[in-house]
Amino acid sequence: MRVSDRARAGKMAACALRRGLLSTVSNYNRKHAHRILSVADSSGGLEVYKPRLQCRACGLPSGLQQRRFMSSRPEGKILETVGVFEALKQHGKYETGQLFLHSVFGYRGIVLFPWHARLYDRDITPPMSDSKPEPPGAHGSKEVKGKTHTYYQVLIDTRDCPHISQRSQTEAVTFLANHDDSRALYAIPGLDYVSHEDILPYNSTEQVPIQHELFERFLLHNPAKSPPFTARDTLKAWQEKNHPWLELSDVHRETTENIRVTVIPFYMGMREAQNSHVYWWRYCIRLENMGNEVVQLRERHWRIFSLSGTLETVRGRGVVGREPVLSKEQPAFQYSSHVSLQAPSGHMWGTFRIERTDGSHFDVRIPPFSLESNKDDKAPPAGYTF
Template identity: 65%
Template structure:
């Protein structure tokens, strides 16, 4: 087995230290690589490096999601190209994982590390809370490793959720508090659908989550959050300049939203930093709807194009209403 450092994340970490402290940085050993699993699932307690963002993390539990990939053609029985069906996109079951992120790595990754938000019990329908240091990771994005450190991850929930048991593999077993937390917060955490589409070598992945409903005497407001990852699969740098959203509600309304960048940024997707991930929220006065749109991208050679955001459904779930906020233990 190979002794490894932080790989891509180490490089980012070193640059940050050199920029702000003007001191030389050294790579720290993290652990030893394990063979990635081509079949089966990773167990609770599995340590990981994120293949795209490079942070250290640990698997809490798996989710089974339907992945709607518009880049994968659907075939009929014939192998003839003319028989391919591109209009209907069928969901394929895929494993994702709820993971804790090492808080030491949060300042150096291009993803919002408060990825799980939920409605609180205040009167204002815009009152949101966040559980810090959680992410959803696809099976193929996990680089597994082992460590002899009894506390290899810095996160306030690590020791509350997992217990060190050296004779086991992986040696970090779930505690009852993790199972109780998962069961209690299931409606806020559940991942069910993932949508993907690639335009001009820019792949957009969208994961929507239902957050609950706020009911009043006059109306009901339904809330969703959506996580978006942009990844540059090409060799030329690209920068996101504008966003254009279309939001359809079952009530019959169609809203258009335009603006500069996303979450106050115009991220550049380069060969060194090819990915960016963020989360946002949307509300409707109806229990379901759809969203779709485009990102206006500008390539380093001056070429501009619209990158498609795959359409995704906003579906409510029965029995999920605004209650006391989920516990963070």
């Protein structure tokens, strides 16, 4: 096969895969097509602002902090040429500027920088010597020895956001606002964390292959490099400034009856409220149906333990106002929420109540995870000015 033929075949393969990954989203229940994403599972009282000025919490222009309505994909398939697939990296990591398709949600994206996390996979039975003490009230869930796993901070192509918003929040990365309002959050649209195995790398001859307001602020086209995009000083400064609030350190995973739950907690900072310290975390959860049976998430049941000695129970319908269906065609749902404690650390664990098509139910375990604060950093930085 000639080089031109191979390139054409690669482009066709990329088109076909992208069409398959994104087209399944269009079949999701349309009654959810115009609902605004919630920012919390429970009544945390957080507000999402639409500031006109630059956000001092994350250092990004105000135009990036607008909430968007969710919309579903119109009927019919759209075939687009996005580039030519590259070989998957079995060893090593993808570099800044690597273009990719998300293997689960199908969106186009670009790698900003990697994170080296510790993955605690409870589907792997540890030796007795590796077992750790359980958090209070965890009812038999055991922590296991973590292994290093690479995740990436990425930008999502804004053209794809409407097509994936039924299955994954596109404004899940949030920051606390400044001290003037202790209950406000700011979201950065189109910023995500992606596991190494979810990256399908490709290359493109376009100088601006990804549409995102931060693309040209963070990345510079350099055709002499591979990948042909390098980090600008603004990206390096933003990463350094916001490292404590972006850092991904621990990932927790557990599977119950073919439903895999992955949890990633993030410390957001501390605020003073009514003469007390309130510590905030966000947590990202992905549910994946690893089997063939169609199921639907109906309820959540959380247990939240604080270092101060309090144990809170939270129950409710669905998650973030949704009761997602997990099928073979649409196996995954991902969302973020927030929790606060009046203590610098704690634990969370719980279950999701899942319903089968015959009306029967079963509980899926949410793996226990720690809520740890950065003791040396009491508040998010004032922000970075471009």
